[in-house]
Amino acid sequence: MRAPPPHPDAVGIILAAGRGRRMRSRRPKPLHCAAGKPLIRYPVELLNQCGVERVVVVTSPDNRNAIAGLLGDGVGYAVQAHPDGTADALACGLAALASLPPLVVVLAGDTPLVRAESVRKLLAEHAAAAGRRMSILSAADVFADDLGRIERAGVASAGRVGPVTAIVEAADRGHASPGPAEVNTGVYCFDGPWLAELITQVPRAPSGERYLTALAAMAVAAGDDIAAVPVALADEALGVNDRQQLAAVTTVLRDRINCHWMAAGVTILDTATTYIDAGVVIGADTVLLPNTMLAGHTVIGEECEIGPNSLIRDTAVGDRCRIVASVLEGARVQSDVSIGPYSHLRPDALIERGAHLGNYVEVKNSRVGAGTAAGHFCYLGDADIGQGVNIGAGAITCNYDGVDKHQTTIGDGAFIGSDTMLIAPVTVGHGAATGAGAVVTKDIPNAGRAVGVPARLLPPKEND
Numbered sequence: 001m002r003a004p005p006p007h008p009d010a011v012g013i014i015l016a017a018g019r020g021r022r023m024r025s026r027r028p029k030p031l032h033c034a035a036g037k038p039l040i041r042y043p044v045e046l047l048n049q050c051g052v053e054r055v056v057v058v059t060s061p062d063n064r065n066a067i068a069g070l071l072g073d074g075v076g077y078a079v080q081a082h083p084d085g086t087a088d089a090l091a092c093g094l095a096a097l098a099s100l101p102p103l104v105v106v107l108a109g110d111t112p113l114v115r116a117e118s119v120r121k122l123l124a125e126h127a128a129a130a131g132r133r134m135s136i137l138s139a140a141d142v143f144a145d146d147l148g149r150i151e152r153a154g155v156a157s158a159g160r161v162g163p164v165t166a167i168v169e170a171a172d173r174g175h176a177s178p179g180p181a182e183v184n185t186g187v188y189c190f191d192g193p194w195l196a197e198l199i200t201q202v203p204r205a206p207s208g209e210r211y212l213t214a215l216a217a218m219a220v221a222a223g224d225d226i227a228a229v230p231v232a233l234a235d236e237a238l239g240v241n242d243r244q245q246l247a248a249v250t251t252v253l254r255d256r257i258n259c260h261w262m263a264a265g266v267t268i269l270d271t272a273t274t275y276i277d278a279g280v281v282i283g284a285d286t287v288l289l290p291n292t293m294l295a296g297h298t299v300i301g302e303e304c305e306i307g308p309n310s311l312i313r314d315t316a317v318g319d320r321c322r323i324v325a326s327v328l329e330g331a332r333v334q335s336d337v338s339i340g341p342y343s344h345l346r347p348d349a350l351i352e353r354g355a356h357l358g359n360y361v362e363v364k365n366s367r368v369g370a371g372t373a374a375g376h377f378c379y380l381g382d383a384d385i386g387q388g389v390n391i392g393a394g395a396i397t398c399n400y401d402g403v404d405k406h407q408t409t410i411g412d413g414a415f416i417g418s419d420t421m422l423i424a425p426v427t428v429g430h431g432a433a434t435g436a437g438a439v440v441t442k443d444i445p446n447a448g449r450a451v452g453v454p455a456r457l458l459p460p461k462e463n464d
Ligand code: UD1
Pocket: 015, 016, 017, 018, 019, 020, 058, 080, 082, 083, 084, 085, 086, 088, 089, 108, 109, 110, 111, 146, 147, 148, 149, 167, 169, 183, 184, 185, 186, 211, 212, 213, 237, 238, 239, 240, 241
């Protein structure tokens, strides 16, 4: 039986209904990707990692379908009719709940650097303080002019800081606040009933929006207990409001991902030119050479050598493979395969154990059997190629007649001569051979030999 979540009394609310105007994009901001993962997935996964299983995402009417299409039924949804500010968005999230939970955890949809261990710490400190109404996840010593700043009473002394008095938004402090400061990450824990009562009372800021961050000063004025809990890494506070911040956040994520895999036993020769998406898995003792991009849901086995100059997307690669300067997309590669330089595996290419694809080989929707070699420029599309086949330089499966795609089948142990054109649909039997330059329009039986244009069958060899 599954262990119950550590916070069964909590609901997580993710605010993702903002206009995201600063992105200057047709695509809703929560669907922009950092390290190959849509921004909105980060807070959803983070809440699950923290044991908060009931999650509501607040969307706008415009991005509702796109976000629900991505996240599915695992979370609930609320719609904020107008982007009236984060307080209004949170009120919409609360209104969508069937019952009010004792604990509400709030995250933004645009802060993918917040780490689960920081939110766990926030949850623990919030729970430990009896009567605490609001706990804010903050980050100290951050240079970021567009973030809300935590104001505290008194001056820091003897390692102690004064209590939080307010969160002051960039728009409300003008431009005269340079220098590092303690800032608001946009992650909070609230006492549920307290929040439900106060959220409707948040006044409009001069911008016309109602800021969730105003709750801090409101709580202090009412004598309620609030606190800010600083994160360990200052970069956790960085959010994505524009494309420059998207790049900055992606750089931090990339660095974290590279460090994770190096700690797991992967060698990365040049971290500055190695890009590994969040969804990638890599086995120990694999070496990544410069200019390598592992994207999407790629899985790489152990003791491989990848790169230099390779892009591998949504592809599974076995152990001990070597992939040089090649592009692999939606493919499966078994163990002990070598590929490249300059090969291209397209969707549904299956390269079986020990096969070799050399220079300029393109494979699409085809099986290349175990131990088969295609050493030099060729195209293999819609083909089922058996084991131990030799594909000569320049061979092509002519799979497209201008209207339909057709299948080529090549039996085990066949020998396809250089520059052979296989006009599909066509079958080359087990152990059959084609001569250089053959244009094969008819099936070749097992052990048969065909030469010429169009290819004609040769009589069996004397000693056959
Ligand atoms: C917000 C905080 C700021 C904090 C920063 C951290 C407010 C007023 N400010 O600023 O203190 O330092 O996050 O990244 O909360 N949203 C809605 N509906 C709205 C407006 C926003 O759902 O009407 C959502 C956005 O989609 C976004 C999140 O709330 O995911 C934060 O909004 P955003 O406009 O990015 O606020 P920031 O300026 O980043």
